Structures are given as C-alpha cells and as structure tokens.
Amino acid sequence: MDVRIGAVYVLEGISRDSSQDRPVVMEVLCSFVRRRSDERSEPETGVSGDVHPPPPDMQAALTVIARRDHTRDRTPIFLEGANLAGANLKGAHLRRADMRNANLRKARLHGADLQNAFFFKADVSYAYLHGADLRHADLRWAKMEHVWANRADFRCARFWGADLRRGDLHRADLRNADLGSKEIDLVTPPGSSSSMTHLKRPFPEGWQISSYHFPSVKMDQAILLGAQLEGADLRGAEGLTREQVQAAANYSEHLLPEDL
Numbered sequence: 131m132d133v134r135i136g137a138v139y140v141l142e143g144i145s146r147d148s149s150q151d152r153p154v155v156m157e158v159l160c161s162f163v164r165r166r167s168d169e170r171s172e173p174e175t176g177v178s179g180d181v182h183p184p185p186p187d188m189q190a191a192l193t194v195i196a197r198r199d200h201t202r203d204r205t206p207i208f209l210e211g212a213n214l215a216g217a218n219l220k221g222a223h224l225r226r227a228d229m230r231n232a233n234l235r236k237a238r239l240h241g242a243d244l245q246n247a248f249f250f251k252a253d254v255s256y257a258y259l260h261g262a263d264l265r266h267a268d269l270r271w272a273k274m275e276h277v278w279a280n281r282a283d284f285r286c287a288r289f290w291g292a293d294l295r296r297g298d299l300h301r302a303d304l305r306n307a308d309l310g311s312k313e314i315d316l317v318t319p320p321g322s323s324s325s326m327t328h329l330k331r332p333f334p335e336g337w338q339i340s341s342y343h344f345p346s347v348k349m350d351q352a353i354l355l356g357a358q359l360e361g362a363d364l365r366g367a368e369g370l371t372r373e374q375v376q377a378a379a380n381y382s383e384h385l386l387p388e389d390l
Contacts, residue, residue: 134187138162142194153204159191160208166191167213167233181216181236181256189218196222200243215253294347300369301351310360310380354378361385 138159145155166188183189192214195207200223207227215235222242230250234257241261251271259279264287271291280300289309350369360380364370365387372390375381 131185131187135190138187138190138194142198145194145198149202152198152202156195156198156203156207157205159195163188163191163195163209163214164212170213170215183216183218184214192217192219192222196224196242198223200225296346298348299352300348301353302349303353304357305353306356306358306379307354308358309362310358349374 141155141159145152166185170184184192196219203226207224209227209229209232211231212229213233214229214237215233217234217237219242220238220240222239224247225243225245227244227247229252230248232249232252234249234252234254236256236258237254238258239262240258242259242263244262244264244267246266246268247264248268249272250268252269253273254269254277255273255275257274257277259277259282261281261283262279263283265283265285267284267287269287269289269292272289273293274297275293275295277294277297279302280298281302282299283303284299284307285303285305287304287307289307347367348369349364349367350371352370352374354374355377357378358380359375359378359382361382363385364375364381365385367387370387370390375386375390
C-alpha cells in the first residue's frame with residue numbers, strides 16, 4: 131500500500147515538471163482509480179447503510195487528480211463507471227470530467243468545479259454538493275436521492291429523468307436549468323402493456339405519459355429564473371413559492387403544489 135501511495139505522488143511530481151508527460155500521468159492515474167474501484171465491494175443502499183471511504187492509495191490518486199493544474203488539461207478526466215462512493219473530492223477541479231454511470235454515493239464534493247461534467251446515469255445519492263459549481267452539467271437520469279446541494283450552482287444544467295427524491299436544493303441556483311420532461315421516463319401507446327423511454331414530445335393522442343416529478347425536494351429560496359419546468363411535476367416540492375415558479379420559463383399550473 132505504501133509503495134503505491136508513494137508512486138502516486140512521484141507521478142504527481144512528474145506531471146508538474148513535465149508538460150509533455152502530464153496527459154499520460156493523468157490517464158495512468160484515472161486508469162488506476164477505475165481498476166482499483168472495481169475491487170471495492172458495493173456499498174449498502176439503505177438509508178442508514180454505511181459507505182466506507184476509498185482505500186488510501188485510491189484516495190491519494192483522486193486527490194492528485196483533483197488538485198492538478200486543470201488549466202493545462204488536454205483531455206477531460208475520464209472516470210466513467212468508477213466506484214467513487216465516499217470519496218473526498220472537496221474543491222476538486224473536475225470540469226468536463228466524464229463520470230457517466232459512476233458511483234458517487236456519499237462523495238464529498240463541497241465547492242467542487244463540476245462545470246460541464248457528465249453525470250449521465252451516475253449515482254450521486256447522499257452526496258455533498260454544497261456550493262459546488264455544476265453549470266451546464268449533464269445530470270440526466272442521475273440518482274440524486276437525498277443529495278445535499280445547498281447553494282450549488284446548477285445554471286443551465288440538464289436534469290431530465292434525474293431522481294431528486296428528498297434532495298435538498300436550498301438556495302441552489304437553477305437559472306436556465308432544464309428540469310422539464312423533454313425525455314419521459316415511460317411512454318405507453320394505447321392498448322399496449324409495453325412502455326418506451328427516451329422519446330420526445332409531442333406524442334400522439336391517447337398515449338399514456340409518466341410525469342417527471344420532484345417528491346419532497348426542498349426548493350426553498352432556490353433561484354428558478356428562466357428554468358425550463360414544462361411537464362415537471364412539482365406537487366411534492368417543499369418550500370416553493372409562487373414568485374419562484376413565475377420566474378421560470380415554462381411551468382404547468384396543474385403540477386404545482388396545492389398551496390401555491
């Protein structure tokens with residue numbers, strides 16, 4: 131273990147001293163993280179289930195990746211499918227990072243730079259995103275139950291199909307974000323028992339459409355200016371005000387909380 135950790139920091143030194151070797155070093159470290167994460171057991175999925183932090187050598191590699199000079203990146207960080215549950219990535223520079231299908235359950239991402247990052251179908255449930263910058267992030271179909279995203283910046287982010295049950299978006303900035311149902315969870319043709327996904331509006335008359343909903347999401351003081359809410363079921367949202375909704379680009383009156 132100590133040898134691997136030492137090797138990680140040697141590679142960090144090489145990446146700092148040699149601009150020519152820097153891309154190769156980052157590729158090696160990302161490959162190491164993905165391979166090492168495959169050896170981790172899956173965390174428990176219950177509300178009280180513990181998520182253990184990554185092993186020290188894997189966390190060391192993540193720390194080096196997170197604090198690299200991202201202004202010299204030639205290619206995005208590639209961590210697709212990696213098991214990063216419980217990882218410490220506070221303040222990480224992961225702009226444009228590819229984390230599709232990654233497991234970020236209970237990961238600490240406070241203040242991280244996640245602009246334009248790809249979280250397609252990633253598990254971000256119970257993750258800490260306080261103050262993180264997720265402008266233009268791709269969060270389609272991501273698992274975001276119980277996510278803590280106070281004051282997070284989601285401007286222009288895409289949430290189609292994301293599961294935000296019991297998430298906390300207190301004071302989050304959702305200006306021009308797309309929370310609408312341009313992609314529908316399930317669309318069922320008349321007389322059929324089979325449903326289809328990833329279809330876009332408009333649908334033929336008589337088709338059954340499942341609504342995209344936000345059950346028990348805390349949205350008090352969230353900024354929704356220009357947000358796309360067409361087809362979004364906000365009846366279960368908590369702390370939502372009429373002023374917030376009216377600032378959005380589109381919304382469906384019958385899908386708002388009854389007390390508005």
